[in-house]
Amino acid sequence: MISPTEARDRAFYSPNSETLDPDEIRIIACGTGMPTPRPAQAAACFLMELGNGDKFIFDIGDGSVERLFALQIPTAFLDKVFIGHLHGDHFGDIGSLFVAGGIAGRFTPLRIWGPSGSTPELGTAAAIDAMEKMFAWDLAGRLGQTDVRGFTTEVTEFDYRLEQVVFEENGVVIRSFPAIHAIDGSVSYSLEWNGLKIVFGSDTFPNKWYIENAKGADLAIHESFITVPDMMRLYRSTPEAALQVGTQIHTAPEAFGKVMSMVKPRHAVAYHFWKDHDTTGPALEAIRTTYDGPLSLAEDYMVWNVTKDEIRVRMTIIDHHTGNPPLAYEAEPVNAEQRVGYSPEIVAGKLDMRDVLEPIYEQASEALGREFAYPDE
């Protein structure tokens, strides 16, 4: 008998509404799309939340940080990013996570793992060094205004050619292994914890390392690129470019299916195509020519709850009007002496607003029960 008043089980995931079980991994797609932006899909990004409290971000493509923030997770917990390769659609939002994460409560360095390149300037360390230089003005402008302890990075660049452990903490082991994509310097990752294994393929042509490392995976995430006809129709590629990029640089859906038939994961996840009413059918049909196992065609905000007993797939329903997530740690008081300040020429242009701004300080002092002095001119 269905009750007219009692709530029933929800078929969706709402952020900050479910306690993660100690033996569970929750994976949320925060970007599943293509290298060019669209409102429906950010570029590659998968968040993995473990029952031990650890959280890991795999790829941080353009637009994905908005999705991460929609999940309302304190940014102090979003401090570990594993980059599979340095295409913009796989790491283009690293600057947003660096800055916005630092503003919103990450008071420790942003920890970044990524592959070397065939030359030092093509590696992750050089890319992140350049990113930090790009934000020189941003950081200078925040000194003495907010807590800026999070505006640093800790980069671990590793050899893209090796199959190796790149992270081992709290019972979590993350391995990297080579991928084949565009030029040398792409990798994929596996995460193992608590007897569960999640594999994340950044972009790649089908390769032997993925097959070997994804064996026994509970969730095997791998690109399945937009079909060649849809690449010409929607992505405006020439036939030559669509065939080259869609089948030789990436994994075509038929090839994705062949890969998954070799891996035989508990559940396969296909991403990296525009998922629409008229593209999903052809993508699925192509995959089903070569793979008939359990499958998700990923889209942004899809969520997988993985335990030894069950893999539950749902969509996340998000609030579009969120504030910042709560602070996990207390912010340090700002040190006004750190402020860079203005030159006399610029400060001379300030209008006198003291009569309208000083009352804001008085109201805050009264509301919060301590004295906030209006700054001296």
Ligand SMILES: [Zn+2]
């Ligand atoms: Zn790529």
Ligand SMILES: [Zn+2]
């Ligand atoms: Zn890509």
